[in-house]
Amino acid sequence: MTETLLDVRDLSVRFDTDDGAVHAVDRMSLTLEPRQVLGIVGESGCGKSVTALSILGLLPKTATVTGSVNFDGTELLGASKSHLRKVRGRQISFVFQEPMTSLNPVFRIGRQVDEVIQEHMNVSKREARARALELLDLVHIPDPARRLDEYPHQLSGGMRQRVMIAMALACDPKILIADEPTTALDVTIQAGILDLLREVRERLGTAIVLITHNLGVVADLADRVVVMYAGRKAEEAPVHELFAHPQHPYTIGLLGAVPRAGAARNGRLQEIPGRVPSLAELPGHCAFADRCPRADEQSWSEVPELREVRRDHAVACFHPGEQ
Amino acid sequence: MSLLIVVGAILAAVFAEWVAPYPPEETDFEALLASPSREHLLGTDDLGRDTLSRIIWGARASIQAGFFATVLAMAVAVPIGLIAGYYRGWLDTVIARVTDVLLAFPFLILAVGLAAILGPSLLNATLALGIAAIPPLIRIARGETLALREEDYVRAAVANGANDAVIIGRHILPNMTSTLLVQATLTIPAAIIGEAVLSFLGLGVQPPTPSWGVMLNAAQPYLNEAPSLAVYPGLAIVIVALAFNLLGDGLRDVLDPKTER
Numbered sequence: 125m126t127e128t129l130l131d132v133r134d135l136s137v138r139f140d141t142d143d144g145a146v147h148a149v150d151r152m153s154l155t156l157e158p159r160q161v162l163g164i165v166g167e168s169g170c171g172k173s174v175t176a177l178s179i180l181g182l183l184p185k186t187a188t189v190t191g192s193v194n195f196d197g198t199e200l201l202g203a204s205k206s207h208l209r210k211v212r213g214r215q216i217s218f219v220f221q222e223p224m225t226s227l228n229p230v231f232r233i234g235r236q237v238d239e240v241i242q243e244h245m246n247v248s249k250r251e252a253r254a255r256a257l258e259l260l261d262l263v264h265i266p267d268p269a270r271r272l273d274e275y276p277h278q279l280s281g282g283m284r285q286r287v288m289i290a291m292a293l294a295c296d297p298k299i300l301i302a303d304e305p306t307t308a309l310d311v312t313i314q315a316g317i318l319d320l321l322r323e324v325r326e327r328l329g330t331a332i333v334l335i336t337h338n339l340g341v342v343a344d345l346a347d348r349v350v351v352m353y354a355g356r357k358a359e360e361a362p363v364h365e366l367f368a369h370p371q372h373p374y375t376i377g378l379l380g381a382v383p384r385a386g387a388a389r390n391g392r393l394q395e396i397p398g399r400v401p402s403l404a405e406l407p408g409h410c411a412f413a414d415r416c417p418r419a420d421e422q423s424w425s426e427v428p429e430l431r432e433v434r435r436d437h438a439v440a441c442f443h444p445g446e447q
Numbered sequence: 448m449s450l451l452i453v454v455g456a457i458l459a460a461v462f463a464e465w466v467a468p469y470p471p472e473e474t475d476f477e478a479l480l481a482s483p484s485r486e487h488l489l490g491t492d493d494l495g496r497d498t499l500s501r502i503i504w505g506a507r508a509s510i511q512a513g514f515f516a517t518v519l520a521m522a523v524a525v526p527i528g529l530i531a532g533y534y535r536g537w538l539d540t541v542i543a544r545v546t547d548v549l550l551a552f553p554f555l556i557l558a559v560g561l562a563a564i565l566g567p568s569l570l571n572a573t574l575a576l577g578i579a580a581i582p583p584l585i586r587i588a589r590g591e592t593l594a595l596r597e598e599d600y601v602r603a604a605v606a607n608g609a610n611d612a613v614i615i616g617r618h619i620l621p622n623m624t625s626t627l628l629v630q631a632t633l634t635i636p637a638a639i640i641g642e643a644v645l646s647f648l649g650l651g652v653q654p655p656t657p658s659w660g661v662m663l664n665a666a667q668p669y670l671n672e673a674p675s676l677a678v679y680p681g682l683a684i685v686i687v688a689l690a691f692n693l694l695g696d697g698l699r700d701v702l703d704p705k706t707e708r
Binding site: 213 | 598599600602603604605606607608609610613617618621622624
């Protein structure tokens with residue numbers, strides 16, 4: 125086994141709201157190796173973003189986080205604010221979903237990139253600018269010198285997302301967490317951004333955590349996939365294994381819902397019946413039971429634990445299997 | 448247009464020595480309560496002082512009070528609003544409630560009360576007006592901060608390791624400047640009127656120093672014989688305050704993308 129860069133153990137996140145506790149994430153464990161791309165897949169509200177945010181302590185104060193997040197040998201959960209700040213952006217950076225609003229509208233691009241660089245590295249203004257040029261070049265922004273002097277509104281969504289990635293890469297982080305990086309962009313631009321992320325991994329050796337609800341994106345880029353459902357890990361496997369031999373009925377349902385050219389002869393995508401359970405009142409049985417064709421008495425009375433059913437392929441289901 | 452008036456009024460105030468035809472306190476006993484003439488374009492008052500000159504000199508007190516009161520209010524209110532809105536918590540609750548309580552008092556009542564405590568003088572009137580203008584500005588700064596801290600670029604900056612000072616100074620403050628600027632142009636006329644009120648009541652500029660409020664007060668006994676003595680300073684107040692207000696409206700239209708032009 126290779127060394128582990130990020131080791132998340134039994135991470136649980138609870139939000140205490142006026143309507144009671146909401147268990148957004150329940151005993152999640154993740155590991156990330158250097159240069160690895162880990163895809164986290166799930167429906168909206170399944171806890172994938174919360175998992176990512178909790179790694180860097182970015183959740184609001186109403187959240188209670190337990191478990192352990194070990195990054196490169198240091199514990200991040202409960203680490204001091206100043207320590208976390210040093211990790212954020214420098215060791216682990218974030219790229220968010222909304223490129224249209226993620227840049228400060230009142231400053232030129234160049235100034236914003238410069239600032240990120242100067243914040244984390246002890247360099248002069250001129251060196252920062254040189255580095256900013258290099259970064260924009262790295263993320264394939266044509267004519268970077270001119271772009272540096274433009275305001276965010278002069279750039280397209282794809283360009284802005286490239287700028288965001290450039291800023292995230294400013295300090296050669298070990299991990300890049302991309303939270304739905306392509307969701308807000310149209311398909312051709314998506315492909316460009318995914319190519320860019322792939323290139324980042326190849327050239328800089330950055331490990332990437334890719335959060336998405338789009339299995340196509342995962343298939344394209346990830347090495348390993350975690351499928352989340354209702355705050356828990358439903359299935360985890362290397363990407364080829366998962367797509368070739370999905371075990372959890374939820375994963376199978378998700379794969380059925382991916383549109384493929386020529387595949388759906390009856391003109392209709394397979395959907396998963398029912399809806400995501402509310403995280404406020406998680407049942408004492410399998411959370412997927414009411415939507416699952418395989419549910420039986422055991423599913424309705426116990427919570428399935430994660431177990432390895434094939435080599436390096438874990439699933440939380442009493443009735444795993446490909447069909 | 449409003450910009451011209453505002454600039455003109457400011458220039459007149461700054462260069463009163465050169466613009467005004469007579470020193471403001473020079474008396475001309477040949478012409479007491481004179482009607483407008485070539486020597487005295489707007490006539491003279493009961494002591495033979497040139498009304499036009501006194502209005503020009505009076506602009507100095509008014510604009511000084513309006514400007515410095517606003518600067519003072521901004522300097523105090525904006526940091527408080529930023530801190531309250533950014534850090535939230537019990538401090539924010541305290542600040543917001545105290546602001547609400549102070550907002551229950553009309554601006555002028557608050558200013559008059561404070562000026563009465565501080566004692567009459569232009570400096571104290573400016574202080575009183577500035578302090579009275581703080582509560583609404585705190586509310587605006589806090590409200591803007593609350594909205595801006597939820598912006599994606601702020602969250603992105605936090606995620607990538609920016610500290611609080613950078614976020615407040617670089618991301619939140621610059622994005623609220625247009626709102627603040629508009630608010631300033633609306634606070635200035637309020638303070639100008641406030642200065643006139645305070646001076647009229649004897650809580651601001653003291654006679655014989657000219658100020659529009661002082662002139663209005665001095666004109667009271669002669670309302671029948673020489674109504675123009677009250678009309679001209681009154682007009683000056685109306686025109687300048689209106690000009691600032693219109694300028695504020697105009698600025699808002701230019702700076703706020705939400706309003707259609």
